[in-house]
Amino acid sequence: MKLDDVTELLPESIQEIAHLIGYPAALALVTTFGGTTLAVAMAVTDKGVANFQYLAEAIGQREAEILTRHYGGDVLYIPRCYTALQELRDRELCRRFDELNAEHSANWTVQQLALHYKLADRTVWRILKRPSRLAVPEQPALF
Template structure:
């Protein structure tokens, strides 16, 4: 996740988690547990050990230890971050389209390839391409 590009779309709690455990672990956390409330366990009692082990499988031992230290015994909602993920997808679609155009590939061919690649309709790809670029408007950084 290119967090700087979607920072305003992410909840503060997730930004705090990303600061504590790093972006790669946070991305795995959202991918695997997004949309759920996870009781972050300290790993002391039997159930806590099981929950800590499950979290370790998702984000690694070091990150799970940091989360247990900061949020141990607290049920923590892990957001899905759908709007941020969509924004990143749309930015990537725009980047791939612009790159293809620079390479001389026709717009219709690029749209068809992007639609297949992202499992979207060609109409949706055209809609994404017609949206103003967030970089140009400054939406992402201000």
């Protein structure tokens, strides 16, 4: 998954964080801490060092240092980024459908994808039929 493919669907706070530490680390941050409030420790006290280490394990040492320099002492809400992550999942599902469907029936492929993504087969069909959230709408003809 590449979070930078769906930048327009990300909250501004995560776009700012991604600009600082990169999209892969921002994805790790959202995956680990999404939906929670994160106290960005200064790593001065024992508790601060432990919190910093936990952050570093999730996103990387260098990235944790950058976040600490920029937000140290602050409390950040890390959004879940549900819409962006769902769009990434749906794109991956469609890509895998195209690959598998080249050698198998559509029904078999949908069943396999439903099992893999833990979705109902009807949900997989719905995903396959809907346009991307970032698709450019067609312009109506003038004549």
